Amino acid sequence: MKSFTYERVDTPAAATAAFARTRGARYIAGGTNLLDLMKLEIETPGHLIDISRLALDKIEPTSEGGLRIGAMVRNTDLASDARIRRDYGLVSRALVAGASGQLRNKATMGGNILQRTRCPYFYDTNQPCNKRQPGSGCAAIGGFNRILAVIGASDACIATQPSDVGVALRALDASVETVDVAGKTRAIPYADFYRAPGKTPHLETALTPGELITAVTLPKPVGGTHIYHKVRDRASYAFALISVGAVVQRDGTGRVALGGVAYKPWRIEAAEAELPRGAKAVTAKLLAGAKTTHENAYKLPLVERTLAGVLAQAKG
Amino acid sequence: MKFDTPATTNPIDQLKVIGKPTNRIEGPLKTTGTATYAYEHKNFAETQAYGYVVGSAIAKGKIASMNLDEARAAPGVLAIVTAANAGKLGKGDFNNAKLLGGPDIEHYHQAVALVVAETFEQARAAASLVRVEYTRDKGVYDLSATVDAAGKAPLLYGAPPETAVGDFASAFAAAPVQLDARYSTPDHSHAMMEPHASIATWEGDKLTLWTSNQMIAWSVGDVAKTLGLPKENVRLISPYIGGGFGGKLYVRADAILAALGAKAAKRPVKVALHRALMINNTTHRPATIQRIRLGATRDGKLTAIGHESWSGDIAGVKPEGAVMQTRLLYAGANRMTAMRMTAMNLAEGNDMRAPGEAPGLMALEIAMDEMAEKLGLDPVQFRILNDTQVDPEMPSRPFSQRQLNKCLQMGAERFGWAKRGKPGATRDGKWLVGLGVAAAFRNNLNTNSAARVRLSNAGIVTVETDMTDIGTGSYTIIAQTAAEMMGLPLDKVVVKLGDSAFPVSAGSGGQWGANSSTAGVYAACAKLREAAAQKLGLNPEDATFADGKVKAGRRSFALGDAAKDGELVAEDGIEFGKLAEEAQQSTFGAHFVEVGVDSATGEIRIRRMLAVCAAGRILNPKAARSQVIGGMTMGAGAALMEELAVDKRFGFFVNHDLAGYEVPVHADIPYQEVIFLDETDPSTSPMKAKGVGELGICGVAAAVANAVYNATGARVRNYPVTLDKFIDKLPEMT
Numbered sequence A: 001m002k003s004f005t006y007e008r009v010d011t012p013a014a015a016t017a018a019f020a021r022t023r024g025a026r027y028i029a030g031g032t033n034l035l036d037l038m039k040l041e042i043e044t045p046g047h048l049i050d051i052s053r054l055a056l057d058k059i060e061p062t063s064e065g066g067l068r069i070g071a072m073v074r075n076t077d078l079a080s081d082a083r084i085r086r087d088y089g090l091v092s093r094a095l096v097a098g099a100s101g102q103l104r105n106k107a108t109m110g111g112n113i114l115q116r117t118r119c120p121y122f123y124d125t126n127q128p129c130n131k132r133q134p135g136s137g138c139a140a141i142g143g144f145n146r147i148l149a150v151i152g153a154s155d156a157c158i159a160t161q162p163s164d165v166g167v168a169l170r171a172l173d174a175s176v177e178t179v180d181v182a183g184k185t186r187a188i189p190y191a192d193f194y195r196a197p198g199k200t201p202h203l204e205t206a207l208t209p210g211e212l213i214t215a216v217t218l219p220k221p222v223g224g225t226h227i228y229h230k231v232r233d234r235a236s237y238a239f240a241l242i243s244v245g246a247v248v249q250r251d252g253t254g255r256v257a258l259g260g261v262a263y264k265p266w267r268i269e270a271a272e273a274e275l276p277r278g279a280k281a282v283t284a285k286l287l288a289g290a291k292t293t294h295e296n297a298y299k300l301p302l303v304e305r306t307l308a309g310v311l312a313q314a315k316g
Numbered sequence B: 001m002k003f004d005t006p007a008t009t010n011p012i013d014q015l016k017v018i019g020k021p022t023n024r025i026e027g028p029l030k031t032t033g034t035a036t037y038a039y040e041h042k043n044f045a046e047t048q049a050y051g052y053v054v055g056s057a058i059a060k061g062k063i064a065s066m067n068l069d070e071a072r073a074a075p076g077v078l079a080i081v082t083a084a085n086a087g088k089l090g091k092g093d094f095n096n097a098k099l100l101g102g103p104d105i106e107h108y109h110q111a112v113a114l115v116v117a118e119t120f121e122q123a124r125a126a127a128s129l130v131r132v133e134y135t136r137d138k139g140v141y142d143l144s145a146t147v148d149a150a151g152k153a154p155l156l157y158g159a160p161p162e163t164a165v166g167d168f169a170s171a172f173a174a175a176p177v178q179l180d181a182r183y184s185t186p187d188h189s190h191a192m193m194e195p196h197a198s199i200a201t202w203e204g205d206k207l208t209l210w211t212s213n214q215m216i217a218w219s220v221g222d223v224a225k226t227l228g229l230p231k232e233n234v235r236l237i238s239p240y241i242g243g244g245f246g247g248k249l250y251v252r253a254d255a256i257l258a259a260l261g262a263k264a265a266k267r268p269v270k271v272a273l274h275r276a277l278m279i280n281n282t283t284h285r286p287a288t289i290q291r292i293r294l295g296a297t298r299d300g301k302l303t304a305i306g307h308e309s310w311s312g313d314i315a316g317v318k319p320e321g322a323v324m325q326t327r328l329l330y331a332g333a334n335r336m337t338a339m340r341m342t343a344m345n346l347a348e349g350n351d352m353r354a355p356g357e358a359p360g361l362m363a364l365e366i367a368m369d370e371m372a373e374k375l376g377l378d379p380v381q382f383r384i385l386n387d388t389q390v391d392p393e394m395p396s397r398p399f400s401q402r403q404l405n406k407c408l409q410m411g412a413e414r415f416g417w418a419k420r421g422k423p424g425a426t427r428d429g430k431w432l433v434g435l436g437v438a439a440a441f442r443n444n445l446n447t448n449s450a451a452r453v454r455l456s457n458a459g460i461v462t463v464e465t466d467m468t469d470i471g472t473g474s475y476t477i478i479a480q481t482a483a484e485m486m487g488l489p490l491d492k493v494v495v496k497l498g499d500s501a502f503p504v505s506a507g508s509g510g511q512w513g514a515n516s517s518t519a520g521v522y523a524a525c526a527k528l529r530e531a532a533a534q535k536l537g538l539n540p541e542d543a544t545f546a547d548g549k550v551k552a553g554r555r556s557f558a559l560g561d562a563a564k565d566g567e568l569v570a571e572d573g574i575e576f577g578k579l580a581e582e583a584q585q586s587t588f589g590a591h592f593v594e595v596g597v598d599s600a601t602g603e604i605r606i607r608r609m610l611a612v613c614a615a616g617r618i619l620n621p622k623a624a625r626s627q628v629i630g631g632m633t634m635g636a637g638a639a640l641m642e643e644l645a646v647d648k649r650f651g652f653f654v655n656h657d658l659a660g661y662e663v664p665v666h667a668d669i670p671y672q673e674v675i676f677l678d679e680t681d682p683s684t685s686p687m688k689a690k691g692v693g694e695l696g697i698c699g700v701a702a703a704v705a706n707a708v709y710n711a712t713g714a715r716v717r718n719y720p721v722t723l724d725k726f727i728d729k730l731p732e733m734t
Helices: A012-021 A034-039 A075-080 A082-087 A089-096 A101-106 A109-114 A165-171 A279-286 A299-315 B027-031 B069-073 B120-127 B168-174 B216-227 B253-265 B275-280 B357-375 B379-385 B404-415 B474-486 B513-535 B559-563 B621-640 B700-712
Strands: A005-008 A025-028 A047-050 A059-061 A067-070 A175-179 A185-189 A212-218 A225-231 A242-248 A254-259 B049-055 B061-067 B077-082 B111-117 B131-136 B162-165 B177-185 B197-203 B206-211 B234-237 B269-272 B288-296 B302-313 B334-343 B431-443 B449-455 B461-464 B493-496 B544-546 B549-552 B555-558 B568-576 B586-598 B604-614 B672-676
Touching (some): A012 A047, A025 A034, A075 A082, A075 A089, A089 A225, A089 A242, A109 A212, A165 A242, A165 A254, A225 A299, A254 A299, A279 A299, B049 B253, B061 B111, B069 B120, B077 B253, B111 B120, B111 B253, B168 B288, B168 B302, B177 B357, B197 B253, B206 B216, B206 B253, B216 B234, B216 B253, B253 B269, B302 B357, B357 B379, B357 B431, B357 B621, B357 B700, B404 B604, B431 B604, B431 B700, B449 B474, B449 B559, B461 B513, B474 B493, B513 B549, B513 B568, B549 B559, B555 B559, B586 B700, B604 B621, B604 B700, B621 B700
Parallel strands (some): A005 A047, A025 A047, B049 B269, B206 B234, B302 B334, B461 B493, B604 B672
Antiparallel strands (some): A059 A067, A067 A212, A175 A185, A175 A212, A225 A242, A242 A254, B049 B111, B162 B334, B197 B206, B197 B269, B288 B302, B431 B586, B449 B461, B549 B555
16 A cells, blocks of 8 residues: 545535645545555555545435435445335345445445446456556456456456446436536436446546545436346355346336446346346347357346346236 | 273263363453454564565566565665575475575465565555566466376375276276266365464574464474474464464465564564465465266166366375265275376465365265266165275275264254255245255374373363364363363363474364364373372372362362472373274264255355264364354355356466455355264274364265255256356246
């Protein structure tokens, strides 16, 4: 770990101002991912701006009938919020499927969607990794890639984004509210939040340098049955091989997003029209153009079968 | 005390303390965080410095150049140790690769430098500034590619790599029912909680190491040999060990580099290996590829048993003994086993809990399940049908005791085995449900073990032995032994372990620790009884020791009276004779497992587990149960998730952290039941006990794999049994 300086800020404006005046700064909230990455020198910030005390820890109704989740709301608090559990069950279920109780007590809404890939080569600084060290190559392609991406990847990177709650947010059409270093605020549709790896897999999100997540908003509830099925080799405390987040309405229509298959939670709205025809039809459209390795090809039938199981469960 | 004739009635048979489900005497220290583990000793808190290990970035090749300038100039750095400045180093008898590499590199993450600094953070930061240029050589990393060219393995602890009885080839060819199948088991990490860690201090040319090590005397020898010191100048202290599983049988880089770092920095130095180094720098259970051929008559009698195993290791030093149990487990007149190996360049393969039997039974006990099905026999019955009461390779040699059939029968009854359906036939909602069984087998090994016992005038007995407690309960069973022998309650016994200043014990490994080390304490206590009786003017033959008193005839003394003129000290050990050669001493068990397999996703969840064990006298049923359920848990991991993923291009284990190398969590493990048969084996020691610590893992993974087969009808022969290997065989989704 490189030496770093540290300051704590009380307002988003102070946070972005601190960022603007310090080179190599990073925000830190729960730190559940960043600290590990710093110990391994995968991230080497010279300055940490502690935003964990920002007053962004509320879950409030929006004027559109949805909820605004402050960026500092802890995963545990979010998962157990009565409104979330009642109207956005997918969010709650995805959250509790992830990490451990201790991590969820620390991890924040904003940090969760910024957590970095679990590609093992990203975590070993002796290995080439275009995401960690642009231009160095990708050891995962041709290496151990059983858990890695099957769609949307590039010749430079086949990493996946590991957030569970991200799958729910994508299915529910969430937006990410931010403020940048110039004080400008904007709402980024979560669908547009992650950048395709292309030739620049180190650039992961739509955020500009120093742009701070202040909240994640959910539109008004869509009803339906909310199911999150996370498939993994052990029963708990593991990242997803794949996951399926679905909202299924009584008439058989609904929404589906996938985790563990791409650089972002994967959803193709057009594929959802196939829902009444079943999992096979949906998956064919959802994963059209998938490119697999011999180690991760299983993810295609696994998505289809998991979705079929989810749809069967939704029918009850 | 020589032990060369079977034990007769002795004070242990009173079973006032031995045989009771006793809580661990050191438990409160551990649960309150006051047991001092290697990295936690505070003796040198003021003066100690921290060492951080730099591991090689390549698997095979040479260090072309090493630039230490930046690291030396970093804040707080006191010294940097490399092979170039460490002086001449030897290699320990139990080490295969060198613990400090360079210029030649033998495996990934082989230590190439230790950076010593004032703080841990400074050492770690400076370690990343050590600039190493490597020349990479081609290495051998893919076991499956070595099979055709592999040579005969060397001896394994004196056992031949190949055995043959009768005419296997003809018998197999003539067998009306045949099985010929290949299996594979991956590399496994011990994945114990406590890392390898040491603190080293020098006084002149005398070295003291506070460390975490299972085998104190072996390791004193290897530290001395590596550093070129006389043995008497090396002291190892290892009172508490946060798990070892074989990963701490030998001296590792933390100990040697702490010693070298302390010498270079002229300060006490502490070094721990982080998780990635534990996986690629230290040892692991090596992967195997196994071929099993079974031939049987139509009524289910095995006539031909063939088991071959391939494994690799650095320089091809030691094979994984995956065929060893096959030499002893089932009857069959024509048999062959063979171990072959290839020199490979992954990190050092070496012993891990039940080395040999654990991966061997993972294959053999699937093969038995497959053969039973071919024969149309129940797999429990098939095993019983092929039981043997003698060493099948040397029929003149019986087992000292063998109750495998009883384990199988009792287990089947308790588990509700009769309800097992045909493969793929049992449903519980979305779950496909299956039952599986496997035999458990692990040899009982005896190792000479000594102890010193001290009696104070307060009637307190203190036991000193370099025996280790790796989380197994050694403290407690040793206290129970001394209490039983001296007629004392447990709280009048103090046990001191893990210090090379104490008499040399069996140590902890190969499930030999419990029986051997308590037998050593038995011997020392027998001597102390004699000394105490004499001191009290009693005839030792007539003296009885009970309730804190020594009695003979009408005379009775408090035990402490024997030490009223000064502490009474006795030292002795157990020396095992040839009983284990005359009759085969082994431990047996039967594992039963019920799994549910998600019919959509193929996710496997264990629902129930039962082990029935026959392992001699159980010294402490509570500690023994903990050992067995721990083994069952580890077996569940081996069955379903554990695999060090090899990068076959760069030659290293890629998933070198506990996020990537998954071991079972609580949610993976259901209710586990353990039954011990009530038995004693007088041929093992005066304790009449055997080991259980490794029996618990033996066969578990195969029982799980067989249960998955019973649930789904999909046979997976390559561990771990993960859903990607059988998702194409699951029933169609409607």
